[in-house]
Amino acid sequence: MVFPMLSRIGCALGAGLCLTLPTHAQDGPPVSGGTAIFAVGSDPATINRNISTSTADGLVSCVVYEGLVEVRAGGVIAPLLASEWTVSDDNLVYEFTLRQANWHDGQPFTSADVKYTLEEVSAKFSSTFSITAAVISSIEAPAPDKIVVTLDQPYDPFLMSLNCTQGGAILPKHLFEGTDPATNPVSTQAPVGTGAFRFAEWRRGEYVKFERNPDYWDAGKPYLDGVIAQVLPQSSSRTQALMAGEIDYVASQIMPSSDYRMLADNPNFALIPSPVPSIDVMVVNTTRPGLDDAKVRQALMMATDRDYLLATAYQGAGAAATMPFTNRMPWAADADTDYTKLYPYDPDRAIALLDQAGLMPDADGTRLRVALGYLSDDQDGPLVATAIKSMWSKVGVDVTIAPGERAAMVPKIFVDNDYDLALVSYSSGGDPALGLARMWVSSAAGRCCGNPTGYSNPEVDQLFDQAQQAAGQQARGAIYAKVQHILGRDLPTLTLHERILSSGLTARLKGMEHEYYLPTFREAWLQD
Amino acid sequence: MQSSIPASGPDTRVRDRRLVRLLSSSVAILSFGVILVLLGCAVIGPIVYSGQELALTSASLVPPSGQSWLGTDELGRDVFVQMLFGSRTSLLVGVAAAVSATLVGIAIGAIAGFGSNRVDTVVMRVTEIFQVMPSFVLAAVIVALWGPGTMRIILIIAILSWPQTARLMRGEVLRIKSLDYVNAARCLGMTETQILWREVVPNALAPVLTVGTLIVGQAILLEAGLAFFGLTSPDVASWGKMLNSGQRFFYQGWWLSVFPGLAIFVTVLAFNLAGDKVAEIFNPRSED
Numbered sequence: 102m103v104f105p106m107l108s109r110i111g112c113a114l115g116a117g118l119c120l121t122l123p124t125h126a127q128d129g130p131p132v133s134g135g136t137a138i139f140a141v142g143s144d145p146a147t148i149n150r151n152i153s154t155s156t157a158d159g160l161v162s163c164v165v166y167e168g169l170v171e172v173r174a175g176g177v178i179a180p181l182l183a184s185e186w187t188v189s190d191d192n193l194v195y196e197f198t199l200r201q202a203n204w205h206d207g208q209p210f211t212s213a214d215v216k217y218t219l220e221e222v223s224a225k226f227s228s229t230f231s232i233t234a235a236v237i238s239s240i241e242a243p244a245p246d247k248i249v250v251t252l253d254q255p256y257d258p259f260l261m262s263l264n265c266t267q268g269g270a271i272l273p274k275h276l277f278e279g280t281d282p283a284t285n286p287v288s289t290q291a292p293v294g295t296g297a298f299r300f301a302e303w304r305r306g307e308y309v310k311f312e313r314n315p316d317y318w319d320a321g322k323p324y325l326d327g328v329i330a331q332v333l334p335q336s337s338s339r340t341q342a343l344m345a346g347e348i349d350y351v352a353s354q355i356m357p358s359s360d361y362r363m364l365a366d367n368p369n370f371a372l373i374p375s376p377v378p379s380i381d382v383m384v385v386n387t388t389r390p391g392l393d394d395a396k397v398r399q400a401l402m403m404a405t406d407r408d409y410l411l412a413t414a415y416q417g418a419g420a421a422a423t424m425p426f427t428n429r430m431p432w433a434a435d436a437d438t439d440y441t442k443l444y445p446y447d448p449d450r451a452i453a454l455l456d457q458a459g460l461m462p463d464a465d466g467t468r469l470r471v472a473l474g475y476l477s478d479d480q481d482g483p484l485v486a487t488a489i490k491s492m493w494s495k496v497g498v499d500v501t502i503a504p505g506e507r508a509a510m511v512p513k514i515f516v517d518n519d520y521d522l523a524l525v526s527y528s529s530g531g532d533p534a535l536g537l538a539r540m541w542v543s544s545a546a547g548r549c550c551g552n553p554t555g556y557s558n559p560e561v562d563q564l565f566d567q568a569q570q571a572a573g574q575q576a577r578g579a580i581y582a583k584v585q586h587i588l589g590r591d592l593p594t595l596t597l598h599e600r601i602l603s604s605g606l607t608a609r610l611k612g613m614e615h616e617y618y619l620p621t622f623r624e625a626w627l628q629d
Numbered sequence: 630m631q632s633s634i635p636a637s638g639p640d641t642r643v644r645d646r647r648l649v650r651l652l653s654s655s656v657a658i659l660s661f662g663v664i665l666v667l668l669g670c671a672v673i674g675p676i677v678y679s680g681q682e683l684a685l686t687s688a689s690l691v692p693p694s695g696q697s698w699l700g701t702d703e704l705g706r707d708v709f710v711q712m713l714f715g716s717r718t719s720l721l722v723g724v725a726a727a728v729s730a731t732l733v734g735i736a737i738g739a740i741a742g743f744g745s746n747r748v749d750t751v752v753m754r755v756t757e758i759f760q761v762m763p764s765f766v767l768a769a770v771i772v773a774l775w776g777p778g779t780m781r782i783i784l785i786i787a788i789l790s791w792p793q794t795a796r797l798m799r800g801e802v803l804r805i806k807s808l809d810y811v812n813a814a815r816c817l818g819m820t821e822t823q824i825l826w827r828e829v830v831p832n833a834l835a836p837v838l839t840v841g842t843l844i845v846g847q848a849i850l851l852e853a854g855l856a857f858f859g860l861t862s863p864d865v866a867s868w869g870k871m872l873n874s875g876q877r878f879f880y881q882g883w884w885l886s887v888f889p890g891l892a893i894f895v896t897v898l899a900f901n902l903a904g905d906k907v908a909e910i911f912n913p914r915s916e917d
Contacts, residue, residue, distance in 0.1 A: 359877045413689040413704045483863055483874065488704050490864075491683035502863040 135627035136327040137610055139350035139620065140339045144306050144332050149288040150619070151218065151268045152226040156354045159266070161309050161330045163619040165205075165294035166270035169197055169215065169248075169263040172617040174376040176531055178260050182210070182271055182295060183248075192255035192572045199246045202318035204273045205299040212242035217274035219250075222282050227268025232535065233259060255572045258532040266618040267530070271295065297323040297623045307332055324612070324626035340605070343370065349610040349627070352620060353602035357480070358418050364605045372603040377618045378427035379528040381415075381485070381598035382540070383473075384514065388555040389521050391460060391469045398592040399444060400454035404496045405489060406446040407597055414484035415598055422596040425588040426537055426581065427529050429599065432574050433581035438589035440596075451496045460497075468497035474514065474523040477504045482524055485597070515549040525550070526600060533581055538565045540594060541584075556593030650910050657906040663899035671720045674713030681707070682714050682866060690882045700884040703874065708888060714866035715889065719849050719896065722783055726848035729787035731794050731841040735830065738798025738837075743806060743825045753799065760792035768851060769860055777862040782855065786848045794840055801833035835911040842904030846897040853893050868893050 143157045150162035169183040180186075183197040202210040224234030236256045241249045252259065263269040273294075276287045287293055292300050295318070298311035312327040331348055333339045336357040342348045343364075353375035364370040385392050385401075392398065407421040423440045426433055460468040473489060475482030482504060490500040503520075505513065513519050527550075530536030538545070542562050545551025561584055568580035588594070604620075606613060612624040651657050675682070689705040691697060699708035741752040768785045775781065805811065806829055814828050855861050856869025863870075868889040875885030 357877075360880075363880050409685065409705075413685075416703070477859060480877065483859075484704055486863070487683070488685060491685050491704075491706075494683060504859075504863055 131324045131612060131624070131626040132628065133324045133626070134326055136329060137325055137350060137622060137625055137627060138329045138331050138348040139352065139622075140333045140342065140348050140355060141309075141330045142332075142336075142339075142355045143334055145309065145330070147283070147288045148292040148300070148309070149272070149282065150227075150265050150270050151223045151230065151272065152282050152288060154228055154268075156352075159619045160352055160354070162270060162292075163265035163296070163621050164298050164311055164328060164330075165292045165296045165300055166265055166272065167294065167296050167621075168265045168267075168269040168271065169199075170260055171621070172261055172264045172266065172376075172531065173615045174617060176261075176376065178264075181264070182215075183263075186260075192257075193252045195250045195252075195259065197248045197250070199248060200318050201246075202295050203316050204275075204295060205293045205314060205316075206273070206276075207316075208273065208275055209245075210271070210273075210295050211245040212248045213245070214271050214274045215248045216240050216242045217278060218272045219269065222272055222277065223268050223270075226282060229266075229530070229535075230262060230268035233262040233267070233269075254570050256534075256569065257572065257574070257577060258530075258535050261531055262535070264617070265621075267535075297621065298325075298328055301327065319623070323623055325622060328622050328625075340364075343605055343607065346607065349607045350613065350620065351605045353604040354618075356603060356605045358602070359416060359480070360605070361418050361603055362416065369608050371606055371608050373606065373613060373616070375602040375604065375618065377528060377531060377602075378429040379526055379600040379602065380422060380427050380596050381481070381524065381526045381600055383489075383595040383597055384523050384525055384540075384553050385593055385595065386518055386521055386553070386555055387593050388518065389471075391458075392471070392521060394458045395591050396454050396458040397460065397469070398595065400451040400458070400496065401493070401498065402440070402444040402592060402595050403447050403454070404451040404493050404498065405595065405597065406492055407440070408446070409492075410485060410488055410597060414481055414488050415600075418603070419601040420599040422599050425541075425585050425594065425596050426533055427599060430529070430533065430581075432578040433533055433585070434578075435582035435585040435589065438582075438585045440589070443589060448492075448495045455496060455498075462497050465499075466497055467499045470499045470501070471521040472501045472503040474503045474505060474510060474520050476507045476510050476525070478507055479524065479526075485524055511549050515551065515553045516547060518547075518553055518555060520553075523553070524597075534565075534569045538569070541565070541588060554593040556591065558587065558591065561587055647910050651906065654906055654910075656902055657910075660899040660903040660906065663895060664903060667716055667720060667896055667899070670713055671717040674710075675717055678710045678713060681710050684710075690878065690885075692882070693884055699888050700882065702871075702885055703878055703882070708871075708884060711866055711871060712868070712888060712892060715868040715871060716892065716896075718779065718865055718867040719852060719893070722779065722786065722852040723845040723849040723896075723900070725783045726786035726790060727841050727844040729783065730790035730844050730848075731837065733787065734791040734794025735798050735834075735837060737791065738795035739802050739825060739830050739833075741795065742799035742802025743821070743829065749799070753796075756792045756795050759789070760796075762789065764789040765851065765854060768855055769858065772855060772860040777855075777860060779862065779865060782852055782861060786851050789851075790844045790847065794837055794844070797840055798833060798837050801836060802829055805829050805832055836908060839904050839908035839911060842900055842907060846900035846904070849893065849900070850897050 141157045141160050145158045145161050146155065147153050147158050148161050148165060150159050150166065167181050169181060170178050171181040173179050182200055182202065184200045186195055186197040188195055199212055204210055219240055223230040236253050237250060238253045239251045243249060261267065276293055277285055282288055297314055297317050299314045301312040302310040309330040310327065313323055313325065333342060339351050339355065340357060340360040343351055361372055364372055385398055387393050411417065411419065411421045420428060422428065424434055424438050455468050462468050473486050475486055486502045490502060493500055514523050527540055528536050539551040541552055541556065542565050543557040564580050564584045568577045571577045571580060609628040610625060611628055612626050615624060684706065686701055686705045688701055689703055691701045693700040697707045697709065699712060702708055737752060737756065741749045767789065771785050811824060811828055814824050853869030856867040857873045859873060861867055861870060871889040872886055875889065878885050
């Protein structure tokens with residue numbers, strides 16, 4: 102199995118935090134035994150990723166359950182419950198061969214489980230998988246080890262959506278059929294999956310314990326005797342527990358970014374950058390006077406020193422954004438759309454653009470007054486907002502910082518569009534069609550968490566549609582490049598920062614490098 | 630004419646003696662000195678460093694040095710400059726809240742103490758209702774509901790602090806109104822209102838004002854607490870806010886939390902010691 106060179110990505114992107122992880126050659130062969138303890142931010146409500154996108158639920162779900170495929174770091178799609186598959190020439194029919202595997206209760210895993218799960222649970226209950234379900238025309242199970250999925254139209258992210266993170270974890274039909282998956286005790290009390298670890302004990306508010314699955318289909322794995330999910334609600338207490346050796350792993354979603362440097366400086370710990378691209382974006386309400394002019398938005402971009410934000414507000418973690426999409430999908434990039442060349446930090450040119458847009462300074466030297474919002478649980482929000490307030494004061498734009506609670510702020514921004522500017526972050530989901538298009542297409546306006554900008558461009562809508570249906574990365578990339586060209590010029594959103602979240606772990610926990618968004622501990626082992 | 634009434638208040642020799650005692654106390658001199666320096670910082674600092682409140686330098690998280698005396702913060706802002714602007718917020722909130730609370734407390738306490746029994750009972754029960762409110766929680770709820778803002782914070786702290794002044798004022802008024810000089814004033818034909826505001830209130834002020842000094846300290850602490858929990862305006866520099874953002878970087882920049890923390894500690898201590906000292910000296914029982 103190829104290990105993608107993900108551990109170096111931090112350096113490759115010019116991030117301040119360069120991480121080098123020990124390679125497997127130095128570690129020697131994996132050792133069996135031991136129990137790894139990882140943190141969860143709150144007591145899970147349910148251990149079933151297909152019905153919940155909450156982080157705590159996700160972190161424990163993919164330890165027990167598996168999808169047909171796994172996504173390995175770097176976005177590589179590898180076989181999991183499906184041992185192999187073929188795709189028809191028109192990219193519409195996917196034929197999977199399933200592995201010989203057993204459920205944790207001893208029942209055999211068959212294609213009936215797959216058909217049931219994808220049709221009856223994932224399509225109906227998973228907010229992520231339902232996007233994929235919309236293009237599925239039929240799912241057939243011609244044999245216990247065969248499953249055939251036919252799509253209405255080509256959909257490149259299809260395979261990727263069949264993993265546990267995206268809500269495609271396969272559930273046992275014999276335990277779920279005819280029940281409500283949300284209240285079924287298999288979801289809420291004692292999960293039964295096919296994964297490397299099986300459920301052992303759940304002490305509410307304290308921990309969830311999993312033990313090695315001796316009957317695992319991948320003989321020899323897992324190496325660990327068990328894993329424990331420890332509930333640690335305070336972000337600072339997670340770092341402290343890690344530093345004290347009480348836990349071994351804090352997933353990227355809940356690892357406080359301000360502690361990255363501390364772990365990076367200590368040889369007893371390691372950081373693994375999350376492979377899921379995510380971007381920090383300033384969304385602009387393009388219906389507000391002043392902000393309705395693309396020249397003004399371009400001026401604001403040039404008045405924003407993104408490298409400075411990276412070094413200070415983001416503590417050097419990640420990279421400055423160079424295009425509307427994430428930097429980490431080079432196949433979708435447009436050659437002409439490079440923010441470092443289009444909109445370098447240049448207050449003088451920003452002022453010239455504001456002049457052209459007719460925004461002249463008043464008696465106080467102020468050209469434009471705007472409110473900049475952020476969600477009060479965004480720990481970088483106050484820093485970014487304060488720095489931007491300072492930068493923009495140099496070009497005569499007066500910023501009022503207006504944070505708000507998530508529950509109030511999200512509908513205000515996304516549903517009512519009652520804001521000037523706001524700092525939000527978008528996860529790409531690994532593909533522009535899965536996570537990014539919603540930011541700009543007209544059809545995603547008016548609901549969370551889609552397009553809050555008031556920007557509606559039929560050409561952009563059409564190109565996103567085309568790209569979703571086109572086959573192959575090259576063809577899709579060419580269309581996305583056109584979209585990025587338009588978005589880079591119109592700037593309904595100011596992409597500021599490429600977020601690279603990192604998991605923190607003790608150096609003795611090995612084999613976590615390939616893990617995708619939610620950990621499975623399939624290949625993890627503890628060094629003595 | 631009324632001022633010629635001999636019993637009206639302590640005579641000037643007593644006042645001089647008290648001033649001498651105050652000035653001979655090193656604690657008093659130190660705490661008043663600290664308060665004066667802080668006032669100077671709050672007034673002059675923001676003028677000297679006008680417009681530099683938000684200035685970003687190129688270096689973030691630089692330890693204290695000759696260039697930036699107290700280091701720079703996570704955004705590269707000078708901590709010393711931030712502290713100066715923060716002192717303005719702290720002192721403004723502290724003093725303004727204490728003054729308003731004292732004025733309200735004096736008025737209500739005087740009415741309760743000098744009015745009829747029924748007035749006294751009603752007013753004091755209302756006062757007790759305010760006194761048993763958990764002030765920090767209430768302040769947090771009010772800010773969360775109606776939003777932050779320096780004026781609002783001052784108002785909230787004033788509303789939460791007046792009962793202690795009112796109770797003290799009432800006690801003093803009750804004591805003084807039975808003194809002989811009050812009866813003398815009544816014999817001279819003064820109305821009850823005149824007696825209250827001209828004869829009783831001025832002589833009840835000394836202990837009330839010392840409590841006012843203590844309220845300054847409490848108000849500064851409450852403001853810092855609200856700011857620490859992110860409940861004050863994000864646009865206004867404040868020590869509590871610095872403490873809040875500094876705790877994230879405690880391992881990388883101790884100076885971000887230590888200096889604002891010290892500033893809050895020293896300021897509150899200075900106001901409390903000053904208040905205690907003044908109370909001790911003006912307390913009639915501490916004479917000789």
